[in-house]
Amino acid sequence: xxxxxxxxxxxxxxxxxxxxxxxxxxxxxxxVFRFExxxxxxxxxxxxxxxxxxxxxxxxxxxxxxxxxxxGTGQTVGVTRWEGVAEDVEAVAPHGADSVWVGDIGDxxxxxxxxxxxxxxxxxxxxxxxxxxxxxxxxxxxxxxEALLTDPRDxxxxxxxxxxxxxxxxxxxxxxxxxTAVLEPRGDVQxxxxxxxxxxxxxxxxxRNYGRAVVYSWPRLERVGDFDIPxxxxxxxxxxxxDNRVYVSSEGAGAAVLEVALPDRLATRVAGEATTTQDAExxxxxxEPTLRGRDGEELPESDDAGRRDPTMWFVYSGLIVVALAVxxxxxRPTQKDPPR
Numbered sequence: 474x475x476x477x478x479x480x481x482x483x484x485x486x487x488x489x490x491x492x493x494x495x496x497x498x499x500x501x502x503x504x505v506f507r508f509e510x511x512x513x514x515x516x517x518x519x520x521x522x523x524x525x526x527x528x529x530x531x532x533x534x535x536x537x538x539x540x541x542x543x544x545g546t547g548q549t550v551g552v553t554r555w556e557g558v559a560e561d562v563e564a565v566a567p568h569g570a571d572s573v574w575v576g577d578i579g580d581x582x583x584x585x586x587x588x589x590x591x592x593x594x595x596x597x598x599x600x601x602x603x604x605x606x607x608x609x610x611x612x613x614x615x616x617x618x619e620a621l622l623t624d625p626r627d628x629x630x631x632x633x634x635x636x637x638x639x640x641x642x643x644x645x646x647x648x649x650x651x652x653t654a655v656l657e658p659r660g661d662v663q664x665x666x667x668x669x670x671x672x673x674x675x676x677x678x679x680x681r682n683y684g685r686a687v688v689y690s691w692p693r694l695e696r697v698g699d700f701d702i703p704x705x706x707x708x709x710x711x712x713x714x715x716d717n718r719v720y721v722s723s724e725g726a727g728a729a730v731l732e733v734a735l736p737d738r739l740a741t742r743v744a745g746e747a748t749t750t751q752d753a754e755x756x757x758x759x760x761e762p763t764l765r766g767r768d769g770e771e772l773p774e775s776d777d778a779g780r781r782d783p784t785m786w787f788v789y790s791g792l793i794v795v796a797l798a799v800x801x802x803x804x805r806p807t808q809k810d811p812p813r
Contacts, residue, residue: 502703504729505720509547513540515724517619518565518668519710520573526550528595529710532724533561533579537604541595544730551597555604560585563709564621564668566630571596575604576621578632583615587653590621590630590645608653609645616641619709620669622678624691632656633666633680640666640680642694660694663687667709672717672743679719681711686719688739698739703731717743 508516508529515532522528527542537559541551561579568574573595578588591604609632618640620633630645640663643656662680669680672688677697679688687699702708702721710722710730717740719733735743 502731502733505732506542506544506547507727507729508542508722509727510540510542510549511726513542513549513728514726516722516728517563517709517724518576518621519670519712519720519722519730520565520567521712521714521720522567522595523570523715525714526596527712527720527730528565528573529722530562530565530575532563532709533559535559535562537562537575537591539565539573539575539593539595541597551595552599553593553595554599554601555591555593556602557591557604557606563619566590566621566623566670567625568592568623568628574621574623574630576618576632578618578621580615580617583617585615586610588618588632607645609656610653611643612655612658619667620680622669622671624675625671625673626675631659631669631678633662633669635666637664639664659692662689662694668711670711670713672713673715674743677743679711679713681708681721683708686711686721686733688743697742698736700733700736700739702733705729705731 513529513531515535516529517532518530520528522541525544527544528539529542530539536554537557538552538554540549541553542548543550555575560577562575562577563579564576566574566576571594572592574590574592576588576590578590580588587608587610589606589608591606593602593604594600607630616634616636618632618634620635622631622633623629624631632643632645634640634643639661642659642662644659645656646654663682663685665682666680667682669678671678671691676691677688678691679686681702683705684702685699686702688697689695690697705721705723706728707724708721709724712720714720717735719735720730721733722728722730
């Protein structure tokens with residue numbers, strides 16, 4: 474078993490381990506709604522439209538389609554299907570008031586030469602469309618990703634890899650139809666990212682894994698703070714609405730969409746900058762790290778430094794198990810040829 478196979482095995486095992494510990498939790502808030510459509514069984518990615526409806530897609534293996542859901546009933550009110558094959562759809566990101574980007578960006582075995590996003594209309598009613606597709610490649614070979622974000626200021630797409638020891642955020646350059654654009658690395662983020670979203674101010678993003686979410690400034694990618702996510706079966710969706718409310722979703726039949734309250738300091742920061750510096754441009758990131766914000770105050774790494782991300786417990790445990798398996802395999806005596 475090589476290093477790539479080992480880390481892939483750990484990445485696949487982590488959500489199942491977390492599901493076992495989360496299943497008996499009692500801290501889950503009252504759901505905003507549940508997906509009542511029996512066709513939505515692996516919700517992976519979440520968007521809140523300006524009209525308050527939600528959009529989601531199923532994980533890999535489904536047809537090329539996206540669902541619009543009424544939160545008042547949990548029922549699907551529209552399905553958009555696009556032409557082509559869905560290889561490994563893992564994410565959805567907003568585009569204007571009535572369309573989304575669907576991210577066909579999954580690659581557990583890290584074998585794909587390119588990934589792509591398809592822009593399709595969404596909303597009430599069923600429709601079949603061609604879809605506008607843009608294609609990307611990583612600069613250093615294939616990678617697995619489950620998070621796709623749209624910068625609300627310029628519409629640029631961001632892709633975040635799902636790596637065991639820490640992911641990388643990439644920015645998608647403008648791509649002409651039919652061409653493959655090379656993604657540009659912007660910085661490192663937390664491990665095992667399963668989804669992400671921008672706050673309305675365009676100067677903060679939130680990325681989640683199976684147990685915690687982290688808020689970063691944009692485009693500097695300074696870690697502003699983090700917060701717990703309620704126990705979920707396999708949480709792979711996060712969205713932020715126009716009022717900075719944060720929602721999370723999970724795989725599973727009849728899965729709940731939950732609203733997560735931001736810690737006070739984070740809520741004040743994303744709301745305050747949205748109103749007081751909405752016309753200011755944040756400078757491009759520099760090579761020199763900084764721990765200070767615009768106001769000159771220290772930016773703590775976490776809202777609760779004493780708490781641990783449960784995801785990392787399973788990551789390290791999984792790596793230890795894999796390492797032991799490799800060691801045992803290496804020390805196993807080779808079978809000798811039988812005497813002739």
